[in-house]
Amino acid sequence: MSHKSRGINAERDLIHKFWSQGWAALRAAGSGSSKYPSPDIVASNNVRKLAIEAKLTTEKKKYFTGKEIQELIIFAQRFGAEAWTAIKFYHQPWYFLSTEDLEATKSSYGVTLPLAQRRGLTFEEIITL
Amino acid sequence: MSHKSRGINAERDLIHKFWSQGWAALRAAGSGSSKYPSPDIVASNNVRKLAIEAKLTTEKKKYFTGKEIQELIIFAQRFGAEAWTAIKFYHQPWYFLSTEDLEATKSSYGVTLPLAQRRGLTFEEIITL
Numbered sequence A, B: 001m002s003h004k005s006r007g008i009n010a011e012r013d014l015i016h017k018f019w020s021q022g023w024a025a026l027r028a029a030g031s032g033s034s035k036y037p038s039p040d041i042v043a044s045n046n047v048r049k050l051a052i053e054a055k056l057t058t059e060k061k062k063y064f065t066g067k068e069i070q071e072l073i074i075f076a077q078r079f080g081a082e083a084w085t086a087i088k089f090y091h092q093p094w095y096f097l098s099t100e101d102l103e104a105t106k107s108s109y110g111v112t113l114p115l116a117q118r119r120g121l122t123f124e125e126i127i128t129l
Helices: A003-020 A066-079 A113-119 B003-020 B066-079 B113-119
Strands: A024-027 A041-044 A049-057 A061-065 A082-089 A094-097 A108-112 B024-027 B041-044 B049-057 B061-065 B082-089 B094-097 B108-112
Touching: A003 A024, A003 A041, A003 A049, A024 B066, A049 A061, A049 A066, A061 A066, A061 A082, A066 A082, A066 A108, A066 B024, A082 A108, A082 A113, A094 A113, A108 A113, B003 B024, B003 B041, B003 B049, B049 B061, B049 B066, B061 B066, B061 B082, B066 B082, B066 B108, B082 B108, B082 B113, B094 B113, B108 B113
Parallel strands: A049 A082, B049 B082
Antiparallel strands: A024 A041, A041 A049, A061 A108, A082 A094, B024 B041, B041 B049, B061 B108, B082 B094
16 A cells, blocks of 8 residues: 555545544644635534644654644634644554654754653543543 | 546636635546545635535536535535536636526536526625626
């Protein structure tokens, strides 16, 4: 399976988790290629709306680009949603981190498994905030 | 250009209209093929959220299936959004109709240009409701 397919499958798994817990969720079309800022996923339980930039990795550290984070924030502000990043390391559950909790460098935002475990929320935690 | 491509282009045009008016909007991935209910477009100005099922046609009458309308309503209720259909006839502007304003039969919901003109809202009207 290609890297892109694995990423899409992982996003679908996240969509499934939201629906199974009574939320509505959808994947955005062509996120990353769209002319306008777009998160990978939007989810809502009618009250709270989440805009999510999601990444899957088999590496020890994963990076979000400055552009990805900036566009996530812009979209979330306009849409009226909470901005979240979601990261899934190999054989680990999803962790949700706010953009402030990522390790910022000049041009990107990094996250390691220890950082995700320390500062991140699990799926069960993010839906019950 | 294929029928599908024309439809996607028309949806992109609608996305563009929303962004140009200060709204955030995105197209859903694989709407229609997704396992879960999904509209074609979600849009928000931070306060109002719209879930939109959009159709383009060169015919005189266009139909939404019962399933499309039912799933639009389910998604909108769970997500906390207004449910709208959007229809664009050849050389006409977009018209937005509530599901109750479509012409319901046993298995589908039809809309003609005269019906859209009589009961529908234009883009300018729907963003200023």
